Amino acid sequence: MAGCLLKMISILIPCFNSQTHLKQCIESALLQNVEKEIILLDDGSTDNTLSIAKEYPIKIHQREHKGFTETYNELFNLSKGDWIQYLDSDDYLSENKLEKQQQYLNTAEVLIGTTYVLEKDNIFKKFPTNKLLTELKLGIKYQTNCFLFSKQILNKLIEHHQILWKDILINHDTNLILDLIEINSLFALTPESIAYYRRRWCDKQLTNIYKNHDINTKERIAYIADNYKFNSFA
Numbered sequence: 001m002a003g004c005l006l007k008m009i010s011i012l013i014p015c016f017n018s019q020t021h022l023k024q025c026i027e028s029a030l031l032q033n034v035e036k037e038i039i040l041l042d043d044g045s046t047d048n049t050l051s052i053a054k055e056y057p058i059k060i061h062q063r064e065h066k067g068f069t070e071t072y073n074e075l076f077n078l079s080k081g082d083w084i085q086y087l088d089s090d091d092y093l094s095e096n097k098l099e100k101q102q103q104y105l106n107t108a109e110v111l112i113g114t115t116y117v118l119e120k121d122n123i124f125k126k127f128p129t130n131k132l133l134t135e136l137k138l139g140i141k142y143q144t145n146c147f148l149f150s151k152q153i154l155n156k157l158i159e160h161h162q163i164l165w166k167d168i169l170i171n172h173d174t175n176l177i178l179d180l181i182e183i184n185s186l187f188a189l190t191p192e193s194i195a196y197y198r199r200r201w202c203d204k205q206l207t208n209i210y211k212n213h214d215i216n217t218k219e220r221i222a223y224i225a226d227n228y229k230f231n232s233f234a
Helices: 020-029 049-053 066-080 097-102 132-137 150-163 174-182 215-227
Strands: 010-014 036-043 059-063 085-087 110-119 120-126 147-150 187-198
Touching: 010 020, 010 066, 020 036, 020 049, 020 097, 036 049, 036 066, 049 059, 049 132, 059 066, 066 085, 085 150, 097 110, 097 187, 132 174, 132 215, 147 150, 150 174, 174 215
Parallel strands: 010 036, 010 085, 036 059, 110 187
Antiparallel strands: 085 147, 110 120, 110 147
C-alpha cells in the first residue's frame, strides 16, 4: 500500500538432504526485491546440501539431525526480521512474491498468497479465498510457503502455547493456521503473490492434490468452525 514502511523479511529455509532442488530454492529467495535476510538451517544432511548452500551469500547454520519441528522452531528463533517467510528447500518463490505481499504489511498479520502445486508436468493452482475454514473442513490444505507471517503475531502465538510449531507427525501447516485463528489473527488475501510447492507423495489423480487431514486435525477444524466466529479478513 502507498506509504507502507519497508520492514525486513526473514526467509527461513529448513534443509535435510535437499541437494536436488536447493539451488532453485535459494536463488528464488535471493531474487526477492525486499529488505531481507536468508537463513538456512541444515538438519544434519548426509548429501551435498551444505556444500551447495555455501555457494550463496546467505546465513548458514548446521547441527545434528533433530527433525522438522525443532528445525522450524530454531529457524524462527534465529530470525531478526519483522516478517517471516518459511520456504521449504524443495520449493521456490515467484520472483516478486514478497514484493507483492509487502504492499499489505500494514493491513494484516497473516498474508495468504497463491500456491502452484507442481507434479511432474502438471501444475495445479490454489488461489486463496476468504472461506478458509470451509476449505479446511473439505480437506484442502494451504502450504506454508504461500504465507507471510508477522513476527509479532507468531510471538503472540508462542505466548499462548509456549511453542510455535508443535511436535506432531503431519498437518503442521494446517494446525498452525488453526492456532492463529484461535488467537484472532487478522488475515489478508494476496492472490497475485505466488509460491511453488513440489508435491511430496505419489498420487496420479490431480483432483486429489491435497492429502487428507488426519482425524485429530479434522476434529479440531470442526470444533473451531463451530465455536469461533471467523471474520478476521482485512
